[in-house]
Amino acid sequence: MNKVTIKQLIEKIEGEAELDFTFNKGKIEDVNINFGFYRGIEEILRGKDARDALVITPRVCGICNHAHLLTAVRAIENGYENAGLRVNLSSKANDIREFTLACELIQNHVKWFYLTIIPQFEKYVGKQSNENYAIKATYLSSIITKALAIFAGQWPHSSYAVPGGVTCDPTHLDVMQAESLVYECIKFFEDVMIGGSMDTYLTIDSVTSLNQIEGDFGNLLHLISVNDMVKAGKTHGRFIVFGDCSIFKPGKSIITTVSNVDTSYVEEEIQPGTMAKAVTYKQKLYEVGPLARGMVAKTPIVKSLHKSYKDSMFTRIFARVHEVALLLEYSKNLLQNLKLDEPSCVLDKNVRPDEFEGTGVVEAARGSLIHKTRVKDRIITNYDIITPTQWNLSHGTKEEQGIAVQAMIGTSSIEEATFIFRTFDVCSVCTTQ
Amino acid sequence: MTGQNKPKLLWLQSITCNGNTHSFLNHPDLFSILSHFELVHHPALDTDYSMEDIIAGVVPCDVLILEGSFREVGFVKGGVEVSSLIELYAEKAKHIISAGTCATFGGIFKQKDPKSISGFCFDGEEKTKRYQIYASKLISLPGCPIHPKWLSYVLLMIAGKKDIPRDNLHRPVELYGYTVHTGCTRNEYFEWKIDTKNFGLKEGCLFYEQGCQGPYTRGSCNKILWNDTSSKTRVGTPCFGCTEPNYPGESLFSTKTNMGIPDKMPLGIPKRAYLTLTGVTKSFHIKRFSERIMEYDK
Numbered sequence: 138m139n140k141v142t143i144k145q146l147i148e149k150i151e152g153e154a155e156l157d158f159t160f161n162k163g164k165i166e167d168v169n170i171n172f173g174f175y176r177g178i179e180e181i182l183r184g185k186d187a188r189d190a191l192v193i194t195p196r197v198c199g200i201c202n203h204a205h206l207l208t209a210v211r212a213i214e215n216g217y218e219n220a221g222l223r224v225n226l227s228s229k230a231n232d233i234r235e236f237t238l239a240c241e242l243i244q245n246h247v248k249w250f251y252l253t254i255i256p257q258f259e260k261y262v263g264k265q266s267n268e269n270y271a272i273k274a275t276y277l278s279s280i281i282t283k284a285l286a287i288f289a290g291q292w293p294h295s296s297y298a299v300p301g302g303v304t305c306d307p308t309h310l311d312v313m314q315a316e317s318l319v320y321e322c323i324k325f326f327e328d329v330m331i332g333g334s335m336d337t338y339l340t341i342d343s344v345t346s347l348n349q350i351e352g353d354f355g356n357l358l359h360l361i362s363v364n365d366m367v368k369a370g371k372t373h374g375r376f377i378v379f380g381d382c383s384i385f386k387p388g389k390s391i392i393t394t395v396s397n398v399d400t401s402y403v404e405e406e407i408q409p410g411t412m413a414k415a416v417t418y419k420q421k422l423y424e425v426g427p428l429a430r431g432m433v434a435k436t437p438i439v440k441s442l443h444k445s446y447k448d449s450m451f452t453r454i455f456a457r458v459h460e461v462a463l464l465l466e467y468s469k470n471l472l473q474n475l476k477l478d479e480p481s482c483v484l485d486k487n488v489r490p491d492e493f494e495g496t497g498v499v500e501a502a503r504g505s506l507i508h509k510t511r512v513k514d515r516i517i518t519n520y521d522i523i524t525p526t527q528w529n530l531s532h533g534t535k536e537e538q539g540i541a542v543q544a545m546i547g548t549s550s551i552e553e554a555t556f557i558f559r560t561f562d563v564c565s566v567c568t569t570q
Numbered sequence: 571m572t573g574q575n576k577p578k579l580l581w582l583q584s585i586t587c588n589g590n591t592h593s594f595l596n597h598p599d600l601f602s603i604l605s606h607f608e609l610v611h612h613p614a615l616d617t618d619y620s621m622e623d624i625i626a627g628v629v630p631c632d633v634l635i636l637e638g639s640f641r642e643v644g645f646v647k648g649g650v651e652v653s654s655l656i657e658l659y660a661e662k663a664k665h666i667i668s669a670g671t672c673a674t675f676g677g678i679f680k681q682k683d684p685k686s687i688s689g690f691c692f693d694g695e696e697k698t699k700r701y702q703i704y705a706s707k708l709i710s711l712p713g714c715p716i717h718p719k720w721l722s723y724v725l726l727m728i729a730g731k732k733d734i735p736r737d738n739l740h741r742p743v744e745l746y747g748y749t750v751h752t753g754c755t756r757n758e759y760f761e762w763k764i765d766t767k768n769f770g771l772k773e774g775c776l777f778y779e780q781g782c783q784g785p786y787t788r789g790s791c792n793k794i795l796w797n798d799t800s801s802k803t804r805v806g807t808p809c810f811g812c813t814e815p816n817y818p819g820e821s822l823f824s825t826k827t828n829m830g831i832p833d834k835m836p837l838g839i840p841k842r843a844y845l846t847l848t849g850v851t852k853s854f855h856i857k858r859f860s861e862r863i864m865e866y867d868k
């Protein structure tokens with residue numbers, strides 16, 4: 138008997154997961170990922186007013202609630218359009234939504250970096266510093282969510298995006314306050330995370346110049362290299378992005394060929410033994426998230442890393458932290474160009490179709506988030522939420538292992554495997570909405 | 571996080587979205603507040619005791635923070651019913667804080683299965699059978715999610731060994747004695763019964779037209795601002811009454827009215843008083859309130 142299965146409870150992710158590792162001759166041959174309790178948000182939505190989704194769906198997840206709000210509002214707007222009502226969002230409303238979403242992504246990535254990745258990796262390689270990384274995480278996240286709240290009123294759980302725009306009507310004073318908060322975050326990113334200027338950092342476009350990065354990010358990259366783990370945690374090399382904004386392009390990338398996507402090819406499938414449903418595109422599994430976004434947008438440094446190390450955990454970690462820099466730049470530009478004289482909301486709240494079907498897509502921190510709503514007599518008859526973690530953490534299909542499962546296979550210890558697992562930025566609350 | 575004589579703080583999650591955890595992580599003085607305690611376990615921060623220790627029942631606990639709604643059977647972690655873990659540590663604790671509307675009244679997730687899901691000591695406004703056992707140490711902090719400053723107030727009061735004045739639902743009166751209407755920047759419009767014309771405007775009150783629950787909702791969102799910055803009504807979003815036992819209601823973006831009169835009177839206001847005042851204010855036309863506060867020239 139060479140096979141043994143070991144159960145492990147994983148915590149300090151978003152929620153908890155139970156992993157069953159099957160070892161064969163000392164190497165992990167299969168992993169079963171089980172998520173706990175199903176909360177039934179889709180069922181709760183049935184029978185409610187179409188717009189109530191703007192309040193209910195953020196409660197799927199405490200860390201990506203804003204992405205849920207924006208996906209929900211896009212699903213309604215898409216439904217209105219399908220029913221013949223044109224929604225011509227002002228550039229102001231659109232830019233404010235983009236800004237607040239960018240803020241949410243930034244807080245997520247930085248919390249993941251400081252609360253999960255650095256401490257867990259240090260623990261794994263037995264180099265524990267006594268640094269309070271959590272204070273860095275919460276410092277940045279409390280600042281960037283302040284900038285978010287200027288427009289959205291609060292974070293978490295705002296409902297400030299409504300069909301046709303946003304509820305806020307910011308002044309120059311608001312915008313200036315948000316700008317200085319973004320600058321404060323850029324300063325933190327420069328001084329603490331990369332130990333250098335953002336402008337120089339953004340010119341880094343190949344693996345050979347990675348050693349220019351200092352700060353906590355540089356230290357982590359170095360630590361992974363010296364422990365010879367730059368190639369660990371590879372998966373299928375297939376990436377997909379559905380959301381659209383000026384820094385994320387929709388598309389799918391297989392190895393390095395990028396082509397178009399269409400949400401109608403997305404399928405959900407119930408899996409035995411877990412509350413999480415598996416998701417595929419044309420029956421194939423794809424990775425979603427920052428690495429996928431970097432591959433589809435052909436971000437030079439991400440492509441260069443991929444060329445050397447494929448979709449390893451090193452490339453994956455890099456892509457997520459790198460996104461912080463891109464998002465900070467993006468949010469700075471959005472604020473600078475915000476057109477305050479445009480209307481915040483273009484639709485009259487009383488003008489709305491009674492019956493429609495719509496799909497909304499947004500790039501959430503962990504990848505593409507899809508909401509589908511069906512409405513009759515203004516009441517939701519069906520609501521379908523497909524979360525990013527369902528792509529990355531499913532157990533897989535008959536033909537192939539799930540994305541994260543594949544990345545863990547072949548490793549020889551539970552410690553290594555669970556670290557690789559965490560590089561996917563695991564969220565059990567989203568998976569089991 | 572060490573500290574031998576400090577109260578031991580344990581944060582347990584039940585059926586939740588993690589919103590309360592993340593709300594509190596955004597508290598700008600997080601680590602100064604936590605420095606008064608020994609944090610024995612937390613869902614996101616690094617702690618000495620693991621979830622497995624919690625399940626083994628060996629973790630000390632003086633202050634228990636509960637996040638998420640309660641269900642007696644069927645919600646299992648590491649092979650153990652979470653309800654039994656909660657009761658075990660609730661027994662040990664000197665203070666129990668129900669953080670958020672789920673833990674306090676049942677909240678959104680109660681709607682999935684209203685018969686078996688509730689808050690820990692309350693099911694909506696009704697007391698559960700656990701109420702009698704734990705009432706003496708219970709502090710209710712409803713809110714979806716919890717306001718970080720409200721939680722810090724309670725923690726610092728406990729650390730300073732002060733009594734926290736509470737109402738009949740065990741909510742601290744210093745936090746829930748107000749309504750969300752208190753401090754709302756749209757109050758002048760409310761007084762003069764000027765409704766906002768649409769979403770996305772600074773001007774006007776959201777009560778009649780967008781379903782604002784501010785006048786019925788206990789909480790100090792407009793006094794102690796969110797993220798030190800703002801609130802729902804300040805950015806033109808109606809209050810949805812997320813601190814209340816019956817949250818969430820139906821048709822959240824509209825106010826039920828009967829022949830132009832709101833179905834429910836603002837908290838504690840007799841209908842006659844409300845209607846008399848409304849009649850008087852509506853008979854005036856005040857120019858300032860019908861104009862935009864500022865226009866941006868193109």
Ligand code: SF4
Nearest residue numbers: 589670671672714715
């Ligand atoms: S009360 Fe709201 S924020 Fe808190 S766990 Fe429940 S749904 Fe999430």
Ligand code: SF4
Nearest residue numbers: 751754775776782784
């Ligand atoms: S918007 Fe709501 S909270 Fe503000 S004044 Fe009007 S009713 Fe009160």
